[in-house]
Amino acid sequence: MANETAITPTRDQDYPEWYQQVIKAADLAENSAVRGCMVIKPWGYGIWERIQAELDQRFKATGHENAYFPLLIPLSFLEKEAAHVSGFAKECAVVTHHRLVERDGKLVPEGELEEPLIIRPTSETIIGDSFSRWVQSYRDLPVLINQWCNVMRWEMRTRMFLRTAEFLWQEGHTCHATAQEAMDETKTMLEVYREFCENILAVPVITGEKPHHERFPGAVTTYCVEAMMQDKKALQAGTSHYLGQNFANASNIKFLNEKGEIEFAHTTSWGVSTRLIGGLIMTHSDDDGLRLPPKVAPKHVVILPVVPKPETQSEVFAYCEKIAKELRSLSFDGIPVQVTIDKRDIRGGDKSWSWIKKGIPVRIEIGPRDIAQDSCMLYRRDRGPREKQPTSIADLKASLPETLLAIQRSLYAQALAYRDQSITTSVKTLEEFKQFFANPQAGFVKAHWCEEVESLIALDEFKVTVRCAPLNENETQGTCVLTGKPATKQYYFGRSY
């Protein structure tokens, strides 16, 4: 594999196929026999567990509690919010029967339900039903709830992690006494997502407001965090919705305010999903496979015992166990260092490459000669696959936490530089806009837009969409890049997942 890459094709050759091959090579997930539904394998699920742990801690620190609501939603609930139902009716799994019987040697559905039920595509309506019981007085507010669960949206074109019929996510749902409090909550959770994406996933994101035609069905305002992948497409990584009183109206969530008057509550919802793993893969991986920022990696270090002769095996394994135990007592930024020893009886090269492809941050080789010198060979995944670093065991123990933090910083810095050099603010006219997006890997345009949906027709042929109006660094006065009309806000434009 001298000058070859571990992943074929490379990013340049065929980006979508490269993505699938990285997932396969890192053993993250596989397609299942059920259309559009994937199996998340242990290494992929380990990443999700890290995401859950980090987010859950942040949700609790901001006052939220977890709860669990039914998987199935009555049709009558969905119908309560008109925009909501039209947004989700086209792609939901419908349960119509509650048993199977054998007929002519074949299992067929029986016991038709009086009212069909849908598998939750999101839970505003079923959670709203509970909130209508929980909230009676201003003393009951705010209600700050989060749910970790599976949801289904019957997507026609699916892609592992990015768009699957079933996915795992968290959905926050909150209820407030005033519009201001609900808006503050919406923005607080957007900021939680930004900080998490940048500090844990090492994925730089733009925080912004979605254009009005791309709001969550039923929302007053939708905020988002948007990331840029290595093919320069945008990925919406998370959303936070200010729902006004729309869902409170639909679900009848009312309370007696301090003046003794009955009011509808103000609600929010916010969510991120296993899609984040797709974004993580496409932000950091290279042509040798996955690269994991240490803070989201299920394991940080693999020790690869080098056993030149069978009779040295027990000594090498015992030494590796000792080093593993010592490294496991370390932590970085409060995260305990996770160490594994790969004792498989396979060729050393295959073994190393399997961990390179899995993206583990640090590999350590230890053989009899290293043991004699109390040293090891260290490899960092953010450097070339053959770039080795002889290290004494004493130095390894002293520097490992800082090495992991350095890898975290270096992956973030690379992603940030890549993104920032792929954003232009110099596109000012429709002509320039079209020239820019004639390139299939163009990046983002940041420009003023008049917010008229009809003006977007010009973008269709380029498959470009308005991503969001950034909350920070947004110039108020300008000229719409599409129509030349006066405009008061800048937006990001780009192709997207």
Place this chain on the structure above:
Amino acid sequence: MANETAITPTRDQDYPEWYQQVIKAADLAENSAVRGCMVIKPWGYGIWERIQAELDQRFKATGHENAYFPLLIPLSFLEKEAAHVSGFAKECAVVTHHRLVERDGKLVPEGELEEPLIIRPTSETIIGDSFSRWVQSYRDLPVLINQWCNVMRWEMRTRMFLRTAEFLWQEGHTCHATAQEAMDETKTMLEVYREFCENILAVPVITGEKPHHERFPGAVTTYCVEAMMQDKKALQAGTSHYLGQNFANASNIKFLNEKGEIEFAHTTSWGVSTRLIGGLIMTHSDDDGLRLPPKVAPKHVVILPVVPKPETQSEVFAYCEKIAKELRSLSFDGIPVQVTIDKRDIRGGDKSWSWIKKGIPVRIEIGPRDIAQDSCMLYRRDRGPREKQPTSIADLKASLPETLLAIQRSLYAQALAYRDQSITTSVKTLEEFKQFFANPQAGFVKAHWCEEVESLIALDEFKVTVRCAPLNENETQGTCVLTGKPATKQYYFGRSY
């Protein structure tokens, strides 16, 4: 509330209704608009999070990894194992359509699926499909997987936590090269459940083997942990199944063994669910509501500020915050102490009783006079609601971990004593058996049984079932209590949930 109890009715008056009222008073869960599906509220879900954290740690320590498999299962998968399908077909939710359209102002299902899908009642068949791809050689074995997820069984008679149409659980699924290894795994996980139930939930359990007619559909052997509730009924708290090669055959899980021959793998599965919370409630609660063993409590200590005059509030609150912060730095048996301060503006009595009913292990009252003396009033939930203990803050900090451990031990000891005095080994004949179970709250009989299913007809009128043959302390030679025939194993008999 001088001589009254906080829960009406009491256990003696109406046990099933008492159970519902304890759930309501502790704010653990509520019924939803979807038949048989409950909402798990934050205090109930907090208990589930503790259960998950403790079990997950044990599963990982025994070599298992988490993964995630599809919610929906094709009918053709279910049909592969004959006993399995007949066990689950009668109670499964069937998805038949993948969208909704409006017709005559009403939403109706559209887009009929070619093959209906069922919502997983358990995942042997869909996980087996993945295992058939993952397992090729003996080098791939063992495969040790666990999944945390929701499942559905369309039960006709439901009861919160104990039997619900949807419930949360974990399901372990493993694959081994030999029958012995699979059997060892089955028993290892049974032991994990026993240790967890006894040490964390403080629920004493009998580990046993299910009678052959009560095995998991498709299993060769089913082991279980059985607990006794305060109405002396049995609750099956968890099961561990040795599946032999039945499911490997059905799902085509084959491997090349060390001799180069192709063999079917040997598999196991094991699970516990939110039903454990039902068992926890019915083991420990009293006529004042829930009592939580500290190791499974979402919070261990509530501080109740006593504010006799409004002008003292800020001082009292500040002092309580200071004490809370100090207590939060403590831990017991590796579990960080969780402290909450209840600052609600409601009557002190109502506030105290709300926490008694929630079962929090320790309540601490702090008012201006306590602050003057650096002391507080401490109440333990395993003692009478008014049994108070004046404690200096220094003593509180020094003794809180041990106090929590003492409460844990005392709840276990009470439950163990109650159970053991409700088991008899002196019933030797059918006549004695009938006399014993004429009492609606009889307890368990441990006696020899000939294992003939027909002999159980005599038990029907008493609604008694064979629970399990205990793995420990089982006499091999004896006479069947039902038929008088020679028998080689003792079983527990009892009414059950």
